[in-house]
Amino acid sequence: MTRHRVRLATVGILACVPLLLSACGSDDPDTGATDDTETSAAEETGGGDDGATGEATIVIQDFAYGDPLTVAPGTEVTVTNEDSAPHNANDAGGAWEFDLLQQGESTTFTAPDEAATYDLLCTQHPDMSGQLIVEG
Numbered sequence: 001m002t003r004h005r006v007r008l009a010t011v012g013i014l015a016c017v018p019l020l021l022s023a024c025g026s027d028d029p030d031t032g033a034t035d036d037t038e039t040s041a042a043e044e045t046g047g048g049d050d051g052a053t054g055e056a057t058i059v060i061q062d063f064a065y066g067d068p069l070t071v072a073p074g075t076e077v078t079v080t081n082e083d084s085a086p087h088n089a090n091d092a093g094g095a096w097e098f099d100l101l102q103q104g105e106s107t108t109f110t111a112p113d114e115a116a117t118y119d120l121l122c123t124q125h126p127d128m129s130g131q132l133i134v135e136g
Helices: 002-024
Strands: 042-045 055-060 069-071 076-081 106-110 116-121 129-134
Touching: 055 069
Parallel strands: 055 076, 069 129
Antiparallel strands: 042 055, 076 106, 116 129
């Protein structure tokens, strides 16, 4: 009888192992786990509230600039075209301008010193629009 109880206990424990292991891999955002597979089309690094300039990136993809990008004055902004068509990201008001970028090409410009919202436009595709917000 004791062997039978040991076997039943062992089977019961083994049946619970998958449940215990599945709890370790929770996708619940409250667990502190992060998903790094999805990134924003526009992202900033550096340039915190201390007035220091940093770097920022605008990625052109699917005929779009992504979400508006907020940077500090003087931030180095890299524009990368990951689309199959040529694009640029010029300022509608003329604060910066560059030639069309082919797929995989990048260029860099310095964000203006004047705090404002700058409208991005592609000279090749007038329906494209975006914004660079300079604050600081």
